[in-house]
Amino acid sequence: xxxxxxxxxxxxxxxxxxxxxxxxxxxxxxxxxxxxxxxxxxxxxxxxxxxxxxxxxxxxxxxxxxxxxxxxxxxxxxxxxxxxxxxxxxxxxxxxxxxxxxxxxxxxxxxxxxxxxxxxxxxxxxxxxxxxxxxxxxxxxxxxxxxxxxxxxxxxxxxxxxxxxxxxxxxxxxxxxxxxxxxxxxxxxxxxxxxxxxxxxxxxxxxxxxxxxxxxxxxxxxxxxxxxxxxxxxxxxxxxxxxxxxxxxxxxxxxxxxxxxxxxxxxxxxxxxxxxxxxxxxxxxxxxxxxxxxxxxxxxxxxxxxxxxxxxxxxxxxxxxxxxxxxxxxxxxxxxxxxxxxxxxxxxxxxxxxxxxxxxxxxxxxxxxxxxxxxxxxxxxxxxxxxxxxxxxxxxxxxxxxxxxxxxx
Amino acid sequence: xxxxxxxxxxxxxxxxxxxxxxxxxxxxxxxxxxxxxxxxxxxxxxxxxxxxxxxxxxxxxxxxxxxxxxxxxxxxxxxxxxxxxxxxxxxxxxxxxxxxxxxxxxxxxxxxxxxxxxxxxxxxxxxxxxxxxxxxxxxxxxxxxxxxxxxxxxxxxxxxxxxxxxxxxxxx
Numbered sequence: 001x002x003x004x005x006x007x008x009x010x011x012x013x014x015x016x017x018x019x020x021x022x023x024x025x026x027x028x029x030x031x032x033x034x035x036x037x038x039x040x041x042x043x044x045x046x047x048x049x050x051x052x053x054x055x056x057x058x059x060x061x062x063x064x065x066x067x068x069x070x071x072x073x074x075x076x077x078x079x080x081x082x083x084x085x086x087x088x089x090x091x092x093x094x095x096x097x098x099x100x101x102x103x104x105x106x107x108x109x110x111x112x113x114x115x116x117x118x119x120x121x122x123x124x125x126x127x128x129x130x131x132x133x134x135x136x137x138x139x140x141x142x143x144x145x146x147x148x149x150x151x152x153x154x155x156x157x158x159x160x161x162x163x164x165x166x167x168x169x170x171x172x173x174x175x176x177x178x179x180x181x182x183x184x185x186x187x188x189x190x191x192x193x194x195x196x197x198x199x200x201x202x203x204x205x206x207x208x209x210x211x212x213x214x215x216x217x218x219x220x221x222x223x224x225x226x227x228x229x230x231x232x233x234x235x236x237x238x239x240x241x242x243x244x245x246x247x248x249x250x251x252x253x254x255x256x257x258x259x260x261x262x263x264x265x266x267x268x269x270x271x272x273x274x275x276x277x278x279x280x281x282x283x284x285x286x287x288x289x290x291x292x293x294x295x296x297x298x299x300x301x302x303x304x305x306x307x308x309x310x311x312x313x314x315x316x317x318x319x320x321x322x323x324x325x326x327x328x329x330x331x332x333x334x335x336x337x338x339x340x341x342x343x344x345x346x347x348x349x350x351x352x353x354x355x356x357x358x359x360x361x362x363x364x365x366x367x368x369x370x371x372x373x374x375x376x377x378x379x380x381x382x383x384x385x386x387x388x389x390x391x392x393x394x395x396x397x398x399x400x401x402x403x404x405x406x407x408x409x
Numbered sequence: 410x411x412x413x414x415x416x417x418x419x420x421x422x423x424x425x426x427x428x429x430x431x432x433x434x435x436x437x438x439x440x441x442x443x444x445x446x447x448x449x450x451x452x453x454x455x456x457x458x459x460x461x462x463x464x465x466x467x468x469x470x471x472x473x474x475x476x477x478x479x480x481x482x483x484x485x486x487x488x489x490x491x492x493x494x495x496x497x498x499x500x501x502x503x504x505x506x507x508x509x510x511x512x513x514x515x516x517x518x519x520x521x522x523x524x525x526x527x528x529x530x531x532x533x534x535x536x537x538x539x540x541x542x543x544x545x546x547x548x549x550x551x552x553x554x555x556x557x558x559x560x561x562x563x564x565x566x567x568x569x570x571x572x573x574x575x576x577x578x579x580x581x
Contacts, residue, residue, distance in 0.1 A: 111496030249479040252472070254508060257501035261483055261493075268492040276497075409469055 003219070010223035011230070013142025015149075018231020020286035021101030021256075022094065022193040022347040024238065024279065025340055028259040029408070030186045031239030032246035033178060036169040039236050041187040045194025046232035048387045050224050052358050055365040055380060056200045057220040060207030062374045067204045068300035071360040074367060079360070084301045086356040088294060091198040093346040095290035096329045099125060100339025101283035104256040109276055115334065122330035125287045129295075129322045134209045134308040141285030147278035151237040154266035154275075158244045165240060185401040185408050188394050189344070192351030194232065195391070198293040200361065205296040209309050214374065241266070254340060291329075295321045344407055351398040354391035362388060457520040464525070467532045467579045470516040474539045475572045477505040477512075481546045482565045485558050488550070495553070502550040506543040513540050528579055535575040539568050 030038050056067050063070065072080035102121045103114040110117075128137055174183045203224075212220065241262035242253065253259060256279065264272040292308070299306035299318045306318040333339065362384045366376050376384065402408075458466060484501050487493045493501075513536035521529040542564055549557045 108497050108500050111499045245483070249483060250472075250476060251479045251483065252476045254473075254476075255501070255504040257497065257504055258480055260497070261480075261487065261501070264487050264492045264497075265483075268490075269494055272493060272497065 007219050007222045009139060010219055011227040012146060013139050014223045014227020015142075015146060015230045015234065017138070017142040017145055017282075017285050017289070018228055019145065019148055019234050019238075019278075019282050020094075020196070021097050021104075021283050021339075021343050022196065022350075023235050024101070024256070024259055024282065025253065025343050026186075026189050026193045026347055027235045027238040028242040028246070029253040030190060031242030032251055032253050034175060034183065034186065035243040035247060036165050036236065036240060037172050037174055038183070038187055038190055039169040039239065040172050041190035042194055042232055042235050042239075044390065045191040046229055047383075048191070048390065049195050049199055050228050051380065051383045051387055052195075052200050052361055053203045053224045053228065054221060055376065055384065056204035056361050057207050057212070057224060058217060058374055059361070059365050059370065060204040061212040061214055061217050061220060062372060063370045064208060064213075065370075066208045066296060066300055067201055067361060067364070068297050069303075070364045070370060072301050072303075074364050074370070075360055080301055083356050083360055084297055086353040087197045087201070088297045090196075090346065090350050090353045091201065091290050091293045091297065092325060092328070093342065093349060094196060094198055095287065095294060095325060096332045097339060097343040097346045098283050098287035098290050099326075099329045100333050100342055101256070102280060102287055103333070104339055105276065105279035105283055108257055108260070108279070114339070115336065118333045119330055121287075122326050125284070125291055126323060126326040128284075128288055129291050129308075129326070130312060130319060132308075134206070137288055138206065138285075141281050141288065144281035145278060145285050147274050148234050148238075148282060150263055150267065150271055150274040150278060151234060151241050154263045154271060155237045155240045155244070157266040158241065158262070160240065160244050165243075169236075179405070181401060182405050182408055184397065185405045188351050188398050188401060189347050189408070191390075191394050192349075192354070192398070193347045194235070195354055195358075196347075196350050197353055197357040198290045200357065201293040201296055202289040205292070205300070205307070209307050211309075217374070256340070291322055291325055294325045295319075348398050348402050348407075351391075351394045353395070355388065355395050358384075358391055359388060456518070457522075460522050460525060463519065463521055464528075464579055464581075466516060466519065467528065468576065468581070470512045470536060471532065471572055471576050471579070473512045474509045474536055475569060475576075477509040477543060478539055478565055478568050478572065480505045481543055482562060482569075484550075485546065485562045485565070489555070489558055489562075498550045499547075502543075502547040506540070506547045509536070509540045509543050513537055531578050532575050535571050539572065542568050 027042070059070065060066055068080070068084065071083055075083075099118065099121050100114070102125070103117040106112075106117050106121070107114045174180065207216075207220065238259070242259070245262035245265045246253065246258065251258060260272055260275045260279070263275040267274075295318045296306055298304075298321050299315070302317075304317040305315040307315060312319045332342075362376075362381075364370060365384075366381065368375050481502065484493065484498060484505075488498055513533065516536060517533045542561075546561050546565070548554075549561060
């Protein structure tokens with residue numbers, strides 16, 4: 001029974017924790033303009049993150065060590081450092097976006113300027129990272145993040161032509177008034193949003209924090225293979241709601257407030273309040289995950305003590321990095337940079353860093369010295385190689401598309 | 410790390426090359442920063458896009474402001490149905506007003522070519538009017554002046570027509 005509970009809890013938190021500010025904004029932007037014609041990009045991204053999260057989770061369960069720890073050892077300090085700089089930069093950018101996302105979500109609740117909220121959000125995130133137990137942080141925020149299921153309910157309540165929506169998703173037909181380059185730009189953005197590097201760092205490091213062993217591999221696989229796809233469905237529901245309510249009015253999404261309006265249209269104040277709970281929980285949860293991931297990546301690379309399962313005094317460097325990252329994120333947001341623009345940038349630059357993040361995981365999970373009989377099978381290698389090609393294509397295309405389309409305009 | 414790698418990194422020549430690369434990167438960053446400051450500085454010359462680029466920007470600006478006006482229309486409709494809490498209304502109204510204001514001031518600050526002067530006046534006038542209307546919406550929303558909503562909704566619908574008309578005046 002406790003095993004069933006662990007699986008169920010893991011799946012629920014995986015669903016609730018899947019969506020972050022990047023998913024919220026990007027899916028609403030794409031949905032309002034392209035409907036579900038880009039749902040395939042989310043689907044591909046979800047399969048990709050499942051493939052690599054399963055690998056990194058298996059590595060953690062078998063070796064008891066997290067990704068960066070092994071990357072440096074297996075590929076050497078130079079490749080490891082390149083991997084660290086690329087991944088950590090993107091993770092920090094995402095951390096800034098998530099803290100901005102929490103502030104924007106709270107702004108919708110209390111109607112206070114987000115700049116007044118940002119320092120308090122920074123303090124709250126740091127306190128959670130410092131004081132809260134790992135399991136409580138992950139489970140509570142993940143479960144509250146499930147409030148975003150309200151987008152699925154809203155989609156159903158809006159009474160769409162399901163056949164038309166499915167056809168749009170299946171045929172991937174671009175609206176006639178949109179350029180192919182913009183379509184490609186948003187495909188890369190959705191792919192990047194689904195495969196954000198921090199997700200695998202957090203997943204594998206979290207596995208070490210929770211003391212996974214080979215006996216936990218089945219539970220881990222259930223979390224990944226059921227939880228993440230259901231989280232991906234939430235993303236599609238956000239896009240569907242935006243298409244039905246914002247699309248006909250030619251509204252282009254450039255604020256978090258617009259993302260919630262379809263829920264208000266379908267379910268009124270109660271629905272919107274639930275959506276707001278989901279916004280706050282999803283962004284706060286992701287802020288904690290990205291903040292921890294910054295600390296994990298640096299300390300694991302340099303071989304310092306890390307993790308929330310050890311006392312702060314024993315992992316002083318790790319906690320100092322968490323503090324500095326929180327201060328840095330708050331300082332960045334206080335320059336009045338638009339958190340939505342930071343979010344858009346983080347999603348696209350995520351795509352650029354993907355090969356440097358995922359290639360080492362594929363190498364390590366194929367190494368019998370670390371993995372023993374849990375080394376990648378044929379299917380994992382075939383999918384891993386296929387997605388490595390895809391992430392390389394996305395990485396090469398991301399910046400030119402961003403410049404050419406002026407960030408999707 | 411191998412001995413040969415270690416040896417090459419401690420080589421003075423290697424170290425000097427490394428310092429030179431870092432110094433070059435720092436100089437490049439400083440030059441780019443100065444260039445950026447020069448370009449965006451309010452005291453500098455205004456940006457002067459060519460004919461095609463200006464038309465492109467005018468279309469984009471009208472599309473974006475049209476989206477802001479449509480957002481305000483949707484907000485008023487949902488508010489009239491009592492579907493949006495007060496603080497949320499205020500933030501959405503303010504975001505729409507700010508976004509439209511940013512777009513309008515950006516386009517107004519560009520230096521049009523003489524051939525585009527008439528279109529420039531038409532487009533910037535519409536954008537300015539839309540900004541004023543969105544300010545009125547925000548004021549009413551903050552005051553919970555529900556009695557004004559029908560008139561504002563009507564004005565927003567008219568503004569959409571005006572924006573469409575202005576779009577028609579900008580050659581594609």
